[in-house]
Amino acid sequence: MTPMDQRPELDPSRSFSGWRVLMAAVVGAATGAAVSFFIQELIEHSPAEIPQRSVRLFFLMVILAGALSSFAIEVMRQLQQEATDEAYRHYNPHRGRR
Secondary structure, X not given: OXXXXXXXXXXXXXXXXXXXXXXXXXXXXXXXHHHHHHHHXXXXXXXXXXOHHHHHHHHHHHHHHHHHHHHHHHHHHHHXXXXXXXXXXXXXXXXXXX
16 A cells, blocks of 8 residues: 555545634734733833834734734645645655654
């Protein structure tokens, strides 16, 4: 039996889920908010004079970057899971083993 014969088949019950993508974006935004909170603490305790508008725009950018990155990761994960092209189906016998 070749490694290509041992690869897992596609599960038709696991189709693309927009709900999971949105939840991933929410988790990413929450992570971005936590990071921006820690950055805010650093900025508040530094002697730098930074305009409040610039700080708020920076925090918005960090939060949106977290949401967008987790959104993109989840979309790509789901699309690769559903792909039927062999380029996305690499069989690795050592995957998951320690």
